[in-house]
Amino acid sequence: MANSILQVKNITKIYRIYKSNYDRLKEIFFNKKYHKEFISNKNISFELLEGETLGIVGVNGAGKSTILKIIAGVINPTKGQIIRNGRVTALLELGTGFNDELTGYENIFLNGTLIGMTEEDCKNKKQQIIDFSELGDYIFEPIKTYSSGMRMRLAFSIAIFSEPQVLIVDEALSVGDAHFSAKCTKALKDRKKQNMSIIYVSHDLNSLKLLCDRVILLNHGEIVKEGEPEEVINSYNFLISKLNDDEEKIIINDNDSFGTFDVEIVKVTITGMNSKSNIISSGENAEIELEIKSRKNINNLNIGILIKDKFGQDIFGTSTKNEGFEYNLQENETYKIKFNLDLNIGIGKYSISAALVIGENHLDNCLHWLDFATDFEIAGIKGNIFTGMSKLYPKLSKMEKINDK
Numbered sequence: 001m002a003n004s005i006l007q008v009k010n011i012t013k014i015y016r017i018y019k020s021n022y023d024r025l026k027e028i029f030f031n032k033k034y035h036k037e038f039i040s041n042k043n044i045s046f047e048l049l050e051g052e053t054l055g056i057v058g059v060n061g062a063g064k065s066t067i068l069k070i071i072a073g074v075i076n077p078t079k080g081q082i083i084r085n086g087r088v089t090a091l092l093e094l095g096t097g098f099n100d101e102l103t104g105y106e107n108i109f110l111n112g113t114l115i116g117m118t119e120e121d122c123k124n125k126k127q128q129i130i131d132f133s134e135l136g137d138y139i140f141e142p143i144k145t146y147s148s149g150m151r152m153r154l155a156f157s158i159a160i161f162s163e164p165q166v167l168i169v170d171e172a173l174s175v176g177d178a179h180f181s182a183k184c185t186k187a188l189k190d191r192k193k194q195n196m197s198i199i200y201v202s203h204d205l206n207s208l209k210l211l212c213d214r215v216i217l218l219n220h221g222e223i224v225k226e227g228e229p230e231e232v233i234n235s236y237n238f239l240i241s242k243l244n245d246d247e248e249k250i251i252i253n254d255n256d257s258f259g260t261f262d263v264e265i266v267k268v269t270i271t272g273m274n275s276k277s278n279i280i281s282s283g284e285n286a287e288i289e290l291e292i293k294s295r296k297n298i299n300n301l302n303i304g305i306l307i308k309d310k311f312g313q314d315i316f317g318t319s320t321k322n323e324g325f326e327y328n329l330q331e332n333e334t335y336k337i338k339f340n341l342d343l344n345i346g347i348g349k350y351s352i353s354a355a356l357v358i359g360e361n362h363l364d365n366c367l368h369w370l371d372f373a374t375d376f377e378i379a380g381i382k383g384n385i386f387t388g389m390s391k392l393y394p395k396l397s398k399m400e401k402i403n404d405k
């Protein structure tokens with residue numbers, strides 16, 4: 001069993017909120033309460049083991065950054081205790097500890113020593129830091145000329161080469177471009193193999209699934225779930241879908257919509273059967289539900305759906321007629337129909353178009369065609385990983401030796 005490197009014990013943080021600085025002063029002078037209290041985190045306890053990567057997820061304001069700042073020692077808790085059994089380095093608000101007037105090179109020494117490196121460490125590691133950051137000659141320019149992505153590259157490089165026992169990463173990777181984020185993810189995985197412990201906060205659910213051994217879900221400052229990444233992220237998605245319930249109704253954009261409107265598509269939703277939201281794992285069973293309203297009696301209605309990728313390419317389309325069903329509708333009635341399918345498609349963002357037609361295709365007799373009726377994201381993969389757009393199920397032959405003859 002791995003050793004415990006960090007213990008977070010019953011941490012509560014109460015922020016004092018003053019209407020003005022004047023109220024702050026009055027409180028000191030008149031010994032009277034001029035503030036309101038806000039409980040940001042309540043009774044948080046967890047342990048981090050050596051070599052473990054722990055994810056923290058939660059909606060904006062759930063208390064993620066506050067708990068990280070307390071662990072890093074940037075702010076004090078109101079109650080509770082942090083026991084650190086190793087050096088903790090935190091990559092919190094990007095570039096905290098940088099001096100904007102100094103060059104990137106000079107900041108390696110400044111920031112490095114701030115996070116616990118010796119002068120000697122900084123000298124020994126500076127070239128690796130510069131190489132990893134890919135800043136090239138910009139390293140000799142003042143930090144104030146850097147973009148947020150460049151600051152992040154330098155901050156991340158210093159943090160990773162400072163070789164802490166615990167590295168805290170708060171949303172840092174979301175600032176970089178895809179190439180650098182992938183490089184950081186790989187560096188984190190390598191350090192994990194060397195037994196570094198990581199606390200990782202992100203809204204990027206896929207990277208949480210890829211990196212973490214365990215995830216904690218925070219809501220209103222409390223731990224509401226802790227466990228396997230897949231399971232906790234499903235609970236998070238469910239929580240978000242509840243928050244979004246009121247926004248579910250689709251607004252129909254005239255540019256994306258045409259037809260006689262004798263029957264109209266009122267609403268289209270997609271829900272992953274595990275995630276209970278529109279953030280779904282590849283391979284997960286999902287339901288696309290259409291609500292439609294008829295203005296006339298209609299016979300032989302054919303209902304179609306089309307999934308498109310973010311570039312607008314058709315990924316998969318089908319219709320009830322393809323599946324052997326047509327419908328007769330009565331005037332002024334509302335109906336709903338569900339398509340149930342396993343989403344064996346690659347990671348990415350998709351939209352769904354829907355169509356109501358009589359006949360084979362939408363050009364024949366189109367009652368309503370609606371592009372971008374709703375959207376969803378494939379984040380993470382159930383089962384064996386794969387690359388590309390679609391999951392096919394290969395069967396491997398036995399390996400045969402080919403003899404030269």
Ligand SMILES: Nc1ncnc2c1ncn2[C@@H]1O[C@H](COP(=O)(O)OP(=O)(O)OP(=O)(O)O)[C@@H](O)[C@H]1O
Nearest residue numbers: 015017038040058059060061062063064065066067
């Ligand atoms: N210095 C402060 N004074 C008063 N309230 C604060 C302070 N810092 C944070 N809070 C409040 O504490 C709560 C938790 O904030 P925190 O930044 O920890 O959330 P978060 O989960 O990291 O959010 P996000 O995902 O938006 O970064 C929020 O309601 C926030 O407004």
